[in-house]
Amino acid sequence: MTPRQTQRKTQRPKWSMFPLMHDNVSRLLNANGLHFTFHNLDDDVSCIQTYDTSIMGRFSCHNQRCRSGGWTSMKIAITIRMYEGKQYNARVYYQRCKACNLLSKPILDDSYAERVAYRLKKWCGVELEPPEFSGQSKGPHEKDFCEGCKAGHCSEGRRIDKLVNVPRREEGVFQGVEVSWE
């Protein structure tokens, strides 16, 4: 898998963008005099900046036969990207239900807009207090259920990989390579 992959229409989506959240992002940017438009094309190639981080939200399982009551995640993988002409977008990765493995699209909270705006401000050179984001995860990050991990875009997955004693390799070699940890 490479970071350049795109989603095929015939497959179930494994991530999506949330253009409806743009107003919330805008409001935070406007406070610093910044004005961005949402780049509707989910395009990895033409962006001038890209950053993988995580946000918070909750998921429900839409499999009627599944008994899962849904779950919350403190570590939903997100890739924030900036394009020429003050445009941006963000790809939010789905997670799988641990009970039945069905893909689920998250319902996001305010952390989406906060983090996207924070990153865009940084890229624009706005001086910022270090963020206070991110609740602590209750359990270990389950890479098998995280589409961000599978796409090679999960900051939490990478953080954990560094904690686990894997043989050290160059960062560049690691990226986009599927590695089995077992």
Ligand SMILES: [Zn+2]
């Ligand atoms: Zn389920």
Ligand SMILES: [Zn+2]
């Ligand atoms: Zn992950």
